[in-house]
Amino acid sequence: MAILETKNVNYYYQDGDQRRYILKDTSVSFEKGKFYTILGQSGSGKTTFLSLISALDQPKEGEILYNNENIKQIGYEKYRRNDIGIIFQSYNLVPYLTAVENVLVPMSITDNSLPTDVKTVAYNLLDYIGLGKSKADRLVTMLSGGEQQRVAIARALATNVEIILADEPTGNLDEEMEQEIVTIFKKLAHEHDKCVIVVTHSNEIAQQSDQTFYLSKGSLVPHE
Amino acid sequence: MNFIKRGLLSVVRKKGKSIILFAVIFVLGNLIAGAISIQQATKSVENTIKTKLGSVATVEFDYESADKTGEFDFSNMTFLSVDQIKKIGEQPAVKYYDYSTTAYSSSKTVKRYEVEDAAIMGGMNQFQVKGIHYAPVLDFAEGKGKIVDGRIFNQEEIDKDQNVAIISDKLAEKNNLHVGDTMVFQTEVYAAEFSENGQLEVTDTRDFVLEIVGIFEQTAAKKEDNKDNKKEKDVQKMFMDTEYLNTIYTSAGVVNAENDFSSEAFLKANPELSEKDVPNDPMYTPIYVLKSPEDIETFKTDIKDLMPKNYIVKTTADEYDSIAAPIKSMSKLSSYVLIVSVIAAVLIIGLVVLLFLRDRKHELGIYLSLGERKGKVLGQVMLEVLIVSIVGITLSVFSGNYLARGVSDTLLQSQTEETSTNEQMFSSMGSYALQTDVTTEDVAEAYQVKLDSNYVLLFYGIGLGAIFLSTAIPLIYIVRLNPKKIMM
Numbered sequence: 083m084a085i086l087e088t089k090n091v092n093y094y095y096q097d098g099d100q101r102r103y104i105l106k107d108t109s110v111s112f113e114k115g116k117f118y119t120i121l122g123q124s125g126s127g128k129t130t131f132l133s134l135i136s137a138l139d140q141p142k143e144g145e146i147l148y149n150n151e152n153i154k155q156i157g158y159e160k161y162r163r164n165d166i167g168i169i170f171q172s173y174n175l176v177p178y179l180t181a182v183e184n185v186l187v188p189m190s191i192t193d194n195s196l197p198t199d200v201k202t203v204a205y206n207l208l209d210y211i212g213l214g215k216s217k218a219d220r221l222v223t224m225l226s227g228g229e230q231q232r233v234a235i236a237r238a239l240a241t242n243v244e245i246i247l248a249d250e251p252t253g254n255l256d257e258e259m260e261q262e263i264v265t266i267f268k269k270l271a272h273e274h275d276k277c278v279i280v281v282t283h284s285n286e287i288a289q290q291s292d293q294t295f296y297l298s299k300g301s302l303v304p305h306e
Numbered sequence: 307m308n309f310i311k312r313g314l315l316s317v318v319r320k321k322g323k324s325i326i327l328f329a330v331i332f333v334l335g336n337l338i339a340g341a342i343s344i345q346q347a348t349k350s351v352e353n354t355i356k357t358k359l360g361s362v363a364t365v366e367f368d369y370e371s372a373d374k375t376g377e378f379d380f381s382n383m384t385f386l387s388v389d390q391i392k393k394i395g396e397q398p399a400v401k402y403y404d405y406s407t408t409a410y411s412s413s414k415t416v417k418r419y420e421v422e423d424a425a426i427m428g429g430m431n432q433f434q435v436k437g438i439h440y441a442p443v444l445d446f447a448e449g450k451g452k453i454v455d456g457r458i459f460n461q462e463e464i465d466k467d468q469n470v471a472i473i474s475d476k477l478a479e480k481n482n483l484h485v486g487d488t489m490v491f492q493t494e495v496y497a498a499e500f501s502e503n504g505q506l507e508v509t510d511t512r513d514f515v516l517e518i519v520g521i522f523e524q525t526a527a528k529k530e531d532n533k534d535n536k537k538e539k540d541v542q543k544m545f546m547d548t549e550y551l552n553t554i555y556t557s558a559g560v561v562n563a564e565n566d567f568s569s570e571a572f573l574k575a576n577p578e579l580s581e582k583d584v585p586n587d588p589m590y591t592p593i594y595v596l597k598s599p600e601d602i603e604t605f606k607t608d609i610k611d612l613m614p615k616n617y618i619v620k621t622t623a624d625e626y627d628s629i630a631a632p633i634k635s636m637s638k639l640s641s642y643v644l645i646v647s648v649i650a651a652v653l654i655i656g657l658v659v660l661l662f663l664r665d666r667k668h669e670l671g672i673y674l675s676l677g678e679r680k681g682k683v684l685g686q687v688m689l690e691v692l693i694v695s696i697v698g699i700t701l702s703v704f705s706g707n708y709l710a711r712g713v714s715d716t717l718l719q720s721q722t723e724e725t726s727t728n729e730q731m732f733s734s735m736g737s738y739a740l741q742t743d744v745t746t747e748d749v750a751e752a753y754q755v756k757l758d759s760n761y762v763l764l765f766y767g768i769g770l771g772a773i774f775l776s777t778a779i780p781l782i783y784i785v786r787l788n789p790k791k792i793m794m
């Protein structure tokens with residue numbers, strides 16, 4: 083059963099009095115336990131699509147359903163708070179907080195019920211992603227790019243959500259680091275039953291995913 | 307890691323920014339605190355001095371406005387009639403009133419009281435004989451003096467123009483006079499012109515006798531002269547005190563009779579003068595004691611139609627304006643400083659916070675993308691600004707107050723020096739009837755910058771109000787933040 087679904091989603095930018103369509107009548111669905119990748123040329127609208135399913139923007143027409151409920155009904159802010167985790171290309175961590183404190187931020191924001199000892203959960207998460215205690219207590223500005231992206235992944239997981247969305251999460255990392263991160267995504271989908279959707283330019287990553295969509299001329303088509 | 311914790315960590319960990327914001331708030335806070343301190347001090351001076359001055363009014367002929375062109379015919383001048391004086395005295399704002407008339411009389415038996423080394427009045431053994439209508443004696447009712455022996459007049463004595471007198475304890479002591487004793491005075495009529503040897507000859511004289519019914523003591527506050535530069539003032543005050551102690555209160559009728567005799571005798575001795583040149587009617591100076599200083603304005607408007615042409619009301623409050631000139635200018639200055647610094651604080655702090663927020667756009671975008679409510683993001687920013695502000699404001703409560711002391715000491719000193727010279731020049735222009743012994747020095751003494759709860763509360767109120775206002779601009783900025791644009 084689909085956990086996330088788009089139904090006839092249209093999105094365009096107003097260009098003078100012309101509408102430049104980025105997405106046209108897009109209808110796709112995503113399931114739990116699967117690792118999805120979205121490929122497409124630069125400027126094709128991948129980030130736009132991700133911003134819609136992460137409720138950072140709204141479709142001009144059509145609807146996006148989470149567990150069959152329109153996210154507009156759920157409330158965009160609430161949906162972001164309780165139902166998804168987002169990972170950005172530029173890690174977007176709070177610079178004056180330590181790694182573990184960054185992981186704790188969404189835990190204080192979400193309405194989801196969490197274990198009482200949130201701090202231990204945060205440390206364990208970081209440890210699972212590959213950051214030991216000493217690094218977890220460091221200000222994030224003192225971590226490498228790869229380490230920072232791991233903190234961002236841990237943060238996306240911290241609220242115990244079922245959907246993980248990532249926009250070119252390895253764009254700033256070397257291949258070795260990229261592979262480690264992809265391995266984490268695969269584990270999240272297959273061992274933890276998450277729905278992982280990753281926008282990427284890399285065919286290698288796409289090949290490792292369960293399903294790849296190709297975005298071109300406003301439509302998302304399944305690859306192969 | 308909720309917004310409160312984040313705010314606290316942000317303040318502590320981003321020290322540079324916190325210190326800049328603190329410095330801005332501290333500097334502006336000092337200005338505001340100083341201005342408020344001075345404001346409060348000037349206000350309390352105003353209250354102290356106004357109570358000291360009381361609410362006394364008189365009605366006088368206004369020479370300045372009547373004689374603007376210099377062509378006013380003073381022989382056409384209308385006088386304030388007793389009827390008019392009484393009508394004005396019946397106004398609801400009036401507590402009690404008196405209208406007195408004065409004669410200067412000499413005596414062969416009673417000697418003036420003089421302060422030991424004062425030879426100012428050398429030779430002239432004259433007394434101010436004050437004929438009054440208000441039996442309890444206005445000066446005593448107003449606390450200028452109090453009866454220490456005998457009694458005040460009763461209304462019958464006043465109404466029947468009896469030869470009763472109240473004199474000062476000093477005068478009584480000097481002349482060994484007691485209640486029940488009588489004193490003999492002379493009304494002297496002088497020639498119209500100086501004689502060849504440069505003296506005014508006495509052309510006529512007659513005796514009148516007063517019986518002492520009471521003895522009063524001067525109760526004006528005796529101040530210690532602790533400063534050398536007060537010497538000049540002391541001489542002036544001593545002179546006035548001496549005059550007062552040599553004043554003899556009696557019924558108005560007695561004085562009127564003596565003055566009538568005077569002018570008649572003068573006319574007889576100078577037949578070339580007409581009665582018009584020597585007005586025979588008593589010229590009264592009414593003194594109205596009002597119920598409270600707040601009544602002054604209503605009193606002024608109420609009696610507008612009861613006064614003859616060209617007459618004006620003068621009150622002790624007018625005196626305040628000249629006495630407290632340095633305080634007034636300080637009060638004005640401080641209110642300007644206050645207004646300007648509050649506006650500056652709102653704008654400057656608003657801009658500083660806005661600049662810092664632009665710098666933190668990313669961080670705020672993160673919270674929003676994680677689904678944080680805008681209210682809480684706002685809350686975090688407010689909290690951060692508030693923590694720094696409260697530290698800044700709390701420190702400037704004390705330093706601003708301290709600063710105000712220093713500043714007002716210097717200001718007051720220079721202003722007082724300036725006005726004392728002016729005051730001496732103009733003191734003769736003030737209404738004689740309302741003369742007070744409250745001086746600019748009294749005002750300076752009453753001026754005190756205090757660190758009391760009123761001031762602290764007011765400052766916190768204004769300070770925090772300004773902070774809240776100044777965060778209104780950044781507030782709009784946060785509400786308009788679009789996380790998609792920032793993050794993706």
Ligand SMILES: Nc1ncnc2c1ncn2[C@@H]1O[C@H](COP(=O)(O)OP(=O)(O)OP(=O)(O)O)[C@@H](O)[C@H]1O
Pocket residue numbers: 095096104122123124125126127128129130131
């Ligand atoms: N605010 C905007 N106003 C107008 N056009 C925009 C705006 N934002 C993006 N676009 C356009 O929309 C199209 C899709 O942009 P989008 O960022 O989704 O592409 P993308 O597939 O993520 O590209 P990349 O691979 O380079 O990240 C682009 O042509 C872009 O120029």
Ligand SMILES: [Mg+2]
Pocket residue numbers: 128129130249
């Ligand atoms: Mg993109």
